[in-house]
């Protein structure tokens with residue numbers, strides 16, 4: 001008899017059941033009933049501090065973006081009902097692409113319906129089965145999935161390690177296919193920042209193009225908020241920058257910017273670009289408004305940095321184990337899953353929402369309490385989060 | 400000099416046994432996921448260590464067909480021969 005569809009889930013189900021038995025609430029099912037502001041939402045009927053979003057600049061609640069979306073929905077409607085290749089491009093798609101190219105000082109931009117699709121669509125348009133990809137070992141799932149969709153040979157290099165990357169590239173210097181290196185700016189789980197300037201040196205020595213996903217770093221790092229490449233002064237050597245609208249820009253969608261004129265060919269062979277509906281007009285209008293705010297309000301970035309430093313310093317001072325990078329993603333590493341489940345539930349009981357990240361979705365097999373900081377957090381909110389973490393850590397004998 | 404499949408298999412077993420969580424009674428026929436309880440990430444990370452020792456890179460799609468330690472040894476041997 002052939003197997004049932006869900007037979008393969010037996011071990012997943014065992015793990016899920018034991019997680020549910022250990023946790024008073026489902027960590028994958030938290031309901032934010034209603035956000036009251038960028039930093040406070042109603043969870044389980046109570047006002048809860050939000051330290052588990054990607055809303056780094058608080059722009060999901062931007063007045064300018066909301067007004068732009070409302071006006072556009074009223075004048076243009078709420079959807080495009082089709083793909084740009086088959087059903088047509090709206091003027092707003094082009095306007096957004098021009099705006100993004102302008103922000104990054106690149107010749108071209110291509111927008112996608114999500115950041116996930118931006119990675120799938122860019123990677124699968126750039127490489128195929130005859131080519132070789134070099135991925136940071138801790139790459140986001142969308143990069144791994146894009147690699148699979150492309151059919152290229154995938155070689156992982158050690159996380160943030162330019163020496164290891166170079167060793168692996170050198171082994172393929174004589175292979176005939178094209179090659180592409182992919183890294184991220186800020187890593188979403190740990191907040192680690194990539195040494196892109198060092199990767200650029202490697203790419204130049206071996207003549208391999210470099211693509212960078214600045215999903216978490218756009219709007220956050222660099223003098224103008226263009227990300228890690230801007231901060232490290234190596235933007236002109238990044239061949240393709242990919243990103244998302246769903247984090248600092250507060251909406252939804254993704255993009256790729258580049259100086260390569262072949263971008264119009266990429267549009268014709270990128271399935272995640274072609275075979276899905278394009279971004280709706282009100283989302284584009286809100287994103288354009290958010291881009292303007294990022295440009296015109298550099299103080300948001302400064303406040304975010306100050307807040308990130310305050311939370312990071314606070315966690316260190318109460319003895320928690322965090323990464324040494326000061327970035328708006330700050331992960332507290334714990335030793336085992338039961339500890340992480342207890343800690344996470346206690347935080348939510350005390351009115352602080354963070355993300356519970358469990359292996360294998362974490363880099364080194366240990367669970368993380370992933371916290372993210374916003375420019376919109378007040379110092380009191382940050383101090384309250386630090387104090388809550390400290391009290392719980394002490395109660396659990398972790399510090 | 401190219402290591403034989405048996406040499407590589409031996410090397411893999413030695414490396415695995417350095418990890419105290421790995422069962423002591425493993426052999427070349429042990430299945431990596433089922434018998435060693437490695438998840439997909441653990442397999443990829445372990446292969447990285449072996450890659451360093453043998454100075455080869457194993458593309459991820461090659462890992463999809465590998466079930467046992469001997470399968471991995473055969474794969475590494477093949478790649479090393481290609482690279483030589």
Ligand SMILES: Cc1ncc(COP(=O)(O)O)c(C=O)c1O
Nearest residue numbers: 114115116140142188215244246
């Ligand atoms: C590094 C990285 N790339 C891409 C994405 C996908 O972006 P989106 O959620 O906007 O689809 C995410 C987040 O989910 C991410 O963390």
